[in-house]
Amino acid sequence: MFIFGVGFIPQLGVTGVALSTAGVRFIIMIGLFIILHKRMTEPLTIKEFFSYEKEYASKILAIGVPSAGEILSYNVSQIVLTMMITTLGATALATRVYSQNLMSVLTVFSLSIAKGMQIYIGQLVGARKQTDAYHTLFVGLKYATIITIIIGSIFALFGRQIFGIFSNDPNLIQLGAMILVIELLLQPARTGNLVIISALRAAGDAVFPVMVGIAVMWGVLVPLAYVLGITLNLGLVGIWAAMLVDEWIRASLMFIRWKKKRWLGKSIAANKLS
Known part of the structure; x- marks a missing residue:
């Protein structure tokens, strides 16, 4: 309307x-x-x-402010990538927009599970059940990954038909189909980041994801996207390949962080303060 x-x-x-x-x-x-x-x-x-309750506000801000820093860094890096994509022409930019909207469908499931896991793990950590919290993360991660792979596979398999709904441009349809294949490889890592980072925040370990996120996004993602997409002339596929590398590096580091239980000290300290 x-x-x-x-x-x-x-x-x-x-x-x-x-x-x-x-x-x-x-x-x-x-x-x-x-x-x-x-x-x-x-x-x-x-x-x-x-x-204004100073006691509660300080605890909320201790997690909220670092979390905002990571999200801010991600959004700014995406703006920089969009600036690169605009130099590639209207087809690449349109494909980027369509692809992002399609990927938001996949992210909804991962994000929903991540938010639920964050609440539940926060309750377990607050009840000093760190062992249960540790194992619960893997259950949520498994289901989120399975759902994401199933839907991502459908998107990748019918990529041409899906993009054909939005455009008659054969170049855009072909490019979009390639992006959906890369997204199938990327989504498990993105799911891991969403779920594990939410769990780390719930356990009081909010600073580590921020430091890793800023370092990898600006040390790997943005430079690699420029090299692959602009310098080597791989275009949108090169930029998406850089996003693939970025997500897997961060997901691997988050998984190791949770696996080695480095967050335990943060959760114990938070319990003592409360």
């Missing part, structure tokens, strides 16, 4: 996309507040929404 204009609503184009997105998110926020109010045994008062 906002993009093309319907009835009294004018044709707004891209501005319409922004307005509809913002409007829907506002409605969702109101809905979540209503659910929160109904689920709590002792609903929060309006005053409590604006009160």
